[in-house]
Amino acid sequence: MKKAILMLEDGFTLEGRSFGAEGEALGEVVFNTSMTGYQEILTDPSYKGQIVAMTYPLIGNYGVNSKDAESARPWADGFIIKEKSRIFSNWRAEMSLEEYLNKNHIVAAEGFDTRALTRRIRSSGAMRGILSTRETDPDILKQKVMASPAMAGRDLVREVTCGQAYEWRVGAKRKEFSVVAVDYGIKYNSLRLLDLAGCKVKVVPATTSAGEILAFKPDGVFLSNGPGDPAALDYAITEIRKLIGLVPLFGICLGHQLLGLALGGKTYKLKFGHHGGNHPVMDLETRKVEITAQNHGFCVDMGSIKDKNVIMTHKNLYDKTAEGLRHKKVPLFCVQYHPEAGPGPHDAGYLFGRFMDMMRTFKKKPLLKIRKVKGPKSQRTRISRAA
Amino acid sequence: MPKRKDIKKIMIIGSGPIIISQACEFDYSGTQACKALREEGYKVVLVNSNPATIMTDPQFADATYIEPVTPEVVEKIIARERPDALLPTLGGQTGLNVAVEVAKRGVLKKYKVEMIGADRRTIEKAEDRDLFKKAMQKIGLDLPRSINIKSMTEAKKALNVLGLPVVIRPSFTLGGTGGGVAYNTQEFEDLVARGLEYSMIHEVLLEESVVGWKEFELEVMRDRKDNVVIICSIENFDPMGVHTGDSITVAPAQTLTDAEYQNMRDAAIRSIREIGVDTGGCNVQFAINPKDGRMVMIEINPRVSRSSALASKATGFPIAKIAAKLAVGYTLDEIPNDITRETPACFEPAIDYCVIKIPRFTFEKFPGAEQGLGTSMKSVGEAMAIGRTFKEALQKGLRSLETKRNGLDSLTASMEFDSPQHQREFIVKKLRQPNENRIYCIGDALRAGMSVPEIHELTGIDHWFLENIREIIEHEGTLKKSAGKPGALAERLPAGLMEESKKMGFSDRQLAVFFGCPEEDVRQLRRSQGLKTTYKLVDTCAAEFDAYTPYYYSTYESEDESRPDTKQKVMILGGGPNRIGQGIEFDYCCVHASFALKEAGFETIMVNCNPETVSTDYDTSDKLYFEPMTKEDVLNIVEKEKPWGVIVQLGGQTPLNLTLSLKKAGVNIIGTTPESIDIAEDREKFKALLDRLKLRQPPNGTARTFEEAKSAAARIGYPVLVRPSYVLGGRAMEIVYDEDTLERFIKEASLVAGEHPVLIDKFLEDAIEVDVDMIADGESFVVGGILEHIEEAGIHSGDSAMVLPPYSLSAEIINKIRSATVAMARELKVVGLMNVQYAVRDNKLYVLEVNPRASRTVPFVSKAIGVPLAKLAARVMAGAKLKDLGFTQERVPGYSSVKESVFPFNRFPGVDIMLGPEMKSTGEVMGIDDDLGRAYMKSQLAAGQNLPLKGTVFVSVRDKDKRGIVFVVKRLIDLGFDVVATEGTASVLRKNGIKAVVLPKVWEARPNILDYVKDGKIGLIINTPSGRIPRADEVKIRSSAIMHGIPCITTVSGAQASVNAIEVLLKKDLDVEPLQAYHKRLKTP
């Protein structure tokens, strides 16, 4: 089997064996601590621009099936594991992970001391890296890594968002709401859950303007997850700001960060991000803890949001970072983590219900008064909504 | 929510003696809970009859009651202690049952005691099959369909609905036994009949069989605020139909997609909410149909369990400790994770390795027992192994078992078959019917060319597991091929191949076998190739956070995380998996050593592979290495840590067997020297020592062939006791009365001991056996305790009841015992502990055996005399002197302590319960009282022998015992009992003026004794075996007594002690007193 080399920007190198497509993958190297769900992780568009290392060593055991995909294709740029299963065993499996990665041209390799890698990232922070099955010269590898773009400031959304709007039509049930979901890299499970909760969902590209969105007359707008640096997404932030107060908003992950930015806040990069399915998050209003799916490298700095009506609603109990916020007067809330799961625990699924409640209330009693949303002075907007 | 202030004193119920299905895991949980509660400032009252536990050490509770764990006793303790709360979830099934019973009797209400953790309603909802079914249906969870039946007719009707195969579960049997899976109508009728008979309420639940489905377990925790987390998922290697306790299990689950896993997680959470487990740990079991994914719920255990102990060790998350804190009001987010310190306990551990648990069985001890595995648990212990891959963990686990296998070795290679066809048939049979060797047969099937799908078809074991085994075998093929090439070892086993083999968990020994060289050569080669063992941490978080707790496992990877420092370190070698003959007692000693040496300023390193124990709690020692107890694995750690000293004498025979090879490798074995250990273990050298000291041994000889044995036996004179050397627990030891038996035996014995010779001793009939534990530091020699056995010599010391101080020995003999013990210890230059077994006959003292190590009785003696012998021993081994430690004089308590053994016979229906020189007990209990009779009574109650105070006694003894029994029966009659007897016994009784109703022999007529037993007409059976090979009807009587819970005494001495006990109890009810109070009354003589 072909040799594969991983090199981080600090020169840390590990060797393994190629088992996916051959070639070179460049990206930010992150580790994910989920013990199940490699297929969902691979197909999560938020991993665009990243090389994912699974901390759980045995991967591929249950193969790949079409039902568990989170998007139409895998997005991670590279995939690193300890040991790939030579067979797959599950009643729903359709093909092996190896076959799947090859078919989709994803560079992947096994045989790594993924724990050593994780410890490196933990202590030194997230770094760019290269996973190569071709080049072995350390100097050249190093050059390539250093020449690759850094994650901060990177707009990756344009690479993963849908080309044009489409309707998500799965369930047959009567729909109570009509929702526009902005696709910054949306996962199918968000759409499935919106659908299940009773929403007719229109998925629109990330670049869709507020006016275009409102033209669908949605009862609510869902801001999806997605890859890259939120601060680089001026176009999205501007449009979201226009929507605030006009329509209930529910954001997840990147959607949460964008809302934070739209509300005048700032985001910052975490040392090595949160990627896994076991982080405890406390709902600060009920004081209850939910175990959450996490996948983000940036975080909203709550202190940077000046509007006193914006409050932190959820807190990560691991590192105490903000995991959710809402506006006290305007119908919007968002969370940094992944209530849609896929993969991960379902504890936070109730948030979809909360979104429905919000839309229901808003439908009955829309905001009458003009509201001011604080932001940087130049961007301060007055928004209104007719009765 | 902060902890509760309205409760101050909490009572914990322990699980009592070690039995199959309830082992040291409850000591681990209980100890954690006691520590956690006292840390929080609560007063803890504990009841547990098991003296070998750490939790019953007086410093772990404010009041420690070593008393029978029965509702009556618990009530008495409650009345005396008046606790505010009762925590019932830490003492296994025993704890739950007793707690429910005292609640039912209104005791809790009367004394205003609140049940915390789980209340009576919750427990009943989980335990009562009917209530459970309704609860699960209410929340829409699927269960196997089931029907309750009360007669054979109903059963047959139900069968039409459920079809075959079907699971039979008798309701309320002793230890949940008596069930099984029926595959045909014959089996069905047999099992139903047996089930109806064993069920105390004459009821059996028939359940849709899901045999062959995948079995899973989730360990769940919930707090008062309804936060719920899953600590660990466990997938059974053996599919449904084999009890999880008997299955090889793997953590985390390997073959579920995230969607399926989350679905199971949701179901578990919903179910514990519905059952109403308010706080604490809970075990939920599921089965999944591998064909379509249908998931059914199997059961919920609303308490900590064997699996929760495993999950704790597998993840580093201390379930029992957290459960205790939750029970007093904390919520998960308020409790820190000890390992990461910065993060809270409210999370789900992420693991980045594979954990395998492999059960250990002892079928060889119960000839005649069904060898198959089924729905009722039979294993007596387990080993756990951690590796980065399943393959590595599996092979490590197999060599951890200490069943003389070095990994996934072949079972059939050493067996003789007429043809490959026969071998294949044998393998197929072993694959189809689950058994303890199935794992090895899978390897053999693959070696014989069978495919993974074929093996799956026969076993139902998931393809993924089988494929991994196939890869091991494939690699073995590569190794063998390479081994067959010409050239030096280094050429045949090059670095790359070596590394790959080690990554797959192959041991040096396996490689040595393949390459036909000594193990040492492989080790040397490995080192010269620069391949080093790496150690990784178990840290609950897959390295996402810094971990502070040094809990390690070995693997072969690029990075080593161990942090050897330069402190003065002592390494303690544990005992490995529990088995009959080596159990919790040794773990107790290891834990004590660790505590004591830590206190004395050493850094302590524990090495062990038994997940049930306190020793493998990461809290116990400064460092924990969860590793197999083999020379290779231990030396690797030694190389890494370079300890100043290594202790081998506390973990039982396992580490002791490593002594010489460790010594050879230059390890500093502290305490009694390896040379002395060798003298005590080597028959010839030991004999010379005794001769020097003019001490007597039963006449004996050694033999390597039958001819030698024959002449030795003739010289010594029959009966003789024959056994292989270097074995523990009297394995394969037999009393032989003639030459024919001798011949048969020699064959078997040489098989067991390999190259070691067979030992032949004169068997001393009717001798009193005495155990002595002593401690020495090279200068002072102090007797810890002299224990007089109740049963005569010939019944293994691990199986007999014992009394401390002796009750019938003369002062003269006791003095002889003392001086002989000291003389031997002096001669062996013992530093640490030593145990001697003596036999006394006709006022003569015979030395049966000297063990230059901690013995099974150390914890018992320590508790009886109020001196922590194992702690002192560890200190002494590390250089301290007894006089500085303040123990220079034997302490003889004024009260009596009785140790009684507990047997697993109810797990092996039909097996004779007769005792002999081969040990059969799994555990022990202690009874303490100022009066010997009452202490004995307590020990009997604690052991589950419910001696009656009135009613009918059945007596049937062999001729030899007939005279001895007369007096016993006379007293029974005086006490108001009715006596029934078999003809022979009755006639002797009649001659002595005792009237006894004669019952026909079993084959003669009905109703006979069996009918009496079934109908509950008999309260006590005294039945001594007729000879070495008992008659079939005797076996039937005794085993049917066991299954009906009727006390059955098989020795005259046991009968005497029991009658004494009945007599004192009739005079006055038992009272309870904590160990701390007994210890206060101790005076030195």
Ligand SMILES: Nc1ncnc2c1ncn2[C@@H]1O[C@H](COP(=O)(O)OP(=O)(O)O)[C@@H](O)[C@H]1O
């Ligand atoms: N319906 C069933 N069909 C087949 N096997 C079963 C069924 N129910 C239980 N078993 C097997 O029996 C074992 C013991 O059953 P369980 O309900 O867990 O009892 P216990 O209280 O002894 O743990 C299980 O681990 C499983 O392997």
Ligand SMILES: Nc1ncnc2c1ncn2[C@@H]1O[C@H](COP(=O)(O)OP(=O)(O)O)[C@@H](O)[C@H]1O
């Ligand atoms: N010569 C003997 N005469 C009578 N009983 C004996 C004799 N030797 C051993 N026994 C009995 O056999 C039991 C086991 O023997 P022992 O030497 O202690 O083996 P183990 O190493 O298994 O403890 C003893 O506890 C004792 O009851």
Ligand SMILES: [Mg+2]
């Ligand atoms: Mg069970």
Ligand SMILES: [Mg+2]
């Ligand atoms: Mg012995």
